[in-house]
Amino acid sequence: MTILVLGATGKTGRRLVPRLRGMGVEVRAASRSGETRFDWSEREGWAGVLHGVSAVYLVAPEEPDVVEAFVSAAVRAGVGRFVVLSGRGIDRAAEVLPPRADGSAGVFGPGMVAAEEAVKASGADWSVIRANNFAQNFSEDVWTAPVEAGRLALPLGAVGEPFVDIEDVADVAAVLLTEDGHAGRIYDVSGPESLTFAEAVEVIGRWTKPIEYVELTPDQYADELRAEGYPEDVVEILESMFGLMRAGHLSAPADGVEQVLGRPPATFTAYAERTFGSQ
Numbered sequence: 001m002t003i004l005v006l007g008a009t010g011k012t013g014r015r016l017v018p019r020l021r022g023m024g025v026e027v028r029a030a031s032r033s034g035e036t037r038f039d040w041s042e043r044e045g046w047a048g049v050l051h052g053v054s055a056v057y058l059v060a061p062e063e064p065d066v067v068e069a070f071v072s073a074a075v076r077a078g079v080g081r082f083v084v085l086s087g088r089g090i091d092r093a094a095e096v097l098p099p100r101a102d103g104s105a106g107v108f109g110p111g112m113v114a115a116e117e118a119v120k121a122s123g124a125d126w127s128v129i130r131a132n133n134f135a136q137n138f139s140e141d142v143w144t145a146p147v148e149a150g151r152l153a154l155p156l157g158a159v160g161e162p163f164v165d166i167e168d169v170a171d172v173a174a175v176l177l178t179e180d181g182h183a184g185r186i187y188d189v190s191g192p193e194s195l196t197f198a199e200a201v202e203v204i205g206r207w208t209k210p211i212e213y214v215e216l217t218p219d220q221y222a223d224e225l226r227a228e229g230y231p232e233d234v235v236e237i238l239e240s241m242f243g244l245m246r247a248g249h250l251s252a253p254a255d256g257v258e259q260v261l262g263r264p265p266a267t268f269t270a271y272a273e274r275t276f277g278s279q
Contacts (some may be wrong), residue, residue, distance in 0.1 A: 002026040002052050003177055004079075007059035008034045011140055012085060015170035016057060019137050025178060042240045044126060050077035056178050058084045062237065064114030071118040081126070081183075082119040085169070086112040087241075088130040088188050089250045108240040125183035127176040135163040135193040135271040138204060142238070146211075152201050153214035153240050155221040160194030161254040165266040187256035191265050194251050195268045205268055207276035218242070247255055 003020055007013040008029035017029045030038035030049055038049050040061045056079050060067050071082070087109045119126035123274040137143050170190055176182045195203070198213035205211045216224065218239060225235045244250065257265035 001054050001178070002028060003029045003057065004030055004053040004074075005047065005057045005171045006038060007057075007085075008036075010059060011134060011136060011166050012173065013057070013059065013140060015166060016173050019170055019174045020177065022045075023178060023194075024227055029219055039071070043069070046070060046073050047077065050079065053079055055075065055079065055081035055083070057173055057177060058082050058115050058119065058257050060084070060111035060115035062109075062111045062233075064110040067111060067114040071115075071122050073208045075122050075124055080124050081177065082122065083173055084112070084115045084119055084126065084128045086116055086128050086130045087171070088132050088190065088254065089247075090116070090130060092150065092247070092249050093242070108237070108244050127178070127184075128186040129169060129172055129256070130186060130188045130256070131169055132162050132164045132215045133245075134166050134169070135191065135266075135268055136166045136275075137163075137213050138200070138272075139275045146253050147201065147204060147208070150209055151212045151214060152197060153216050153221070153224060154197055155216045155218045156197055156245060157215060158196055159246055159248055160196050160251040160253070161200070161245060162190035162192070162272075163200065164190045164257070164267050165271050166269075168257045168261070168265045175260050180230055182260070187260060188254035189256035189265070190254040191268055192253055193267065194253060200230045200268060204272045204276055207272060 003025055005013050008017050009031045013031065017027050020027045028036050028049065030036040033040050036049060037045065039045065049178060050073060053074070055076055064185055090109055114179055114241050138147050143152060169189060171180055172187065201211035201213050221242070222235050222239055
């Protein structure tokens with residue numbers, strides 16, 4: 001078995017690769033800057049990346065146009081299993097989010113939607129991991145700078161979020177890629193408790209300086225993002241994500257981690273202590 005891990009230098013990929021290799025699995029770690037060169041825009045390189053691969057961990061690009069073609073190329077190359085990283089509640093986005101400026105339906109994560117649809121139609125075995133917000137977004141991504149600055153301002157109110165530890169996501173992905181019995185399954189994965197963002201930064205603040213949570217309106221949030229230099233497409237993505245969260249469909253903890261791993265997911269406090277307690 002050779003498993004192709006896309007986004008191998010990303011948050012989930014760089015955790016998944018050593019897990020699989022520790023299990024004795026041959027892994028092709030692919031990204032634009034990884035061991036194996038992979039770029040979604042360079043279709044001429046797909047065949048070489050896919051040669052001899054039996055399973056793919058699919059982290060889709062934001063733009064959906066190339067996903068179906070890649071999945072079709074993978075199946076022709078002999079890939080028989082896909083595991084897709086997706087977002088929890090993505091199936092509800094069109095009914096929850098307002099229409100976009102061009103009149104099309106509001107969709108969060110169009111690339112992830114395209115990946116789910118493509119693998120379902122591929123004829124290969126497939127599984128989907130629909131994850132809540134990663135706990136590590138506070139230390140490795142979009143909320144890192146606000147946490148370091150001591151001020152997190154978001155348009156969410158009192159809606160809770162059961163943040164999932166990426167370590168759990170990587171454990172789930174490793175099982176789905178290497179064990180049978182998960183074909184055609186969609187797993188919602190989250191942490192075990194729902195916290196508001198104000199509560200989350202309060203937890204983090206036990207190991208850092210105090211962090212202020214500020215409630216913004218959606219328009220105020222968009223204006224702050226633009227003032228910080230975020231491009232308009234990123235502003236739209238983040239606005240859509242928070243619109244989906246405000247609807248409340250993602251706030252109840254899910255049991256996907258326990259279904260796959262047979263144990264409870266890690267708590268947000270455990271993540272915070274492990275991450276910030278050592279700083």
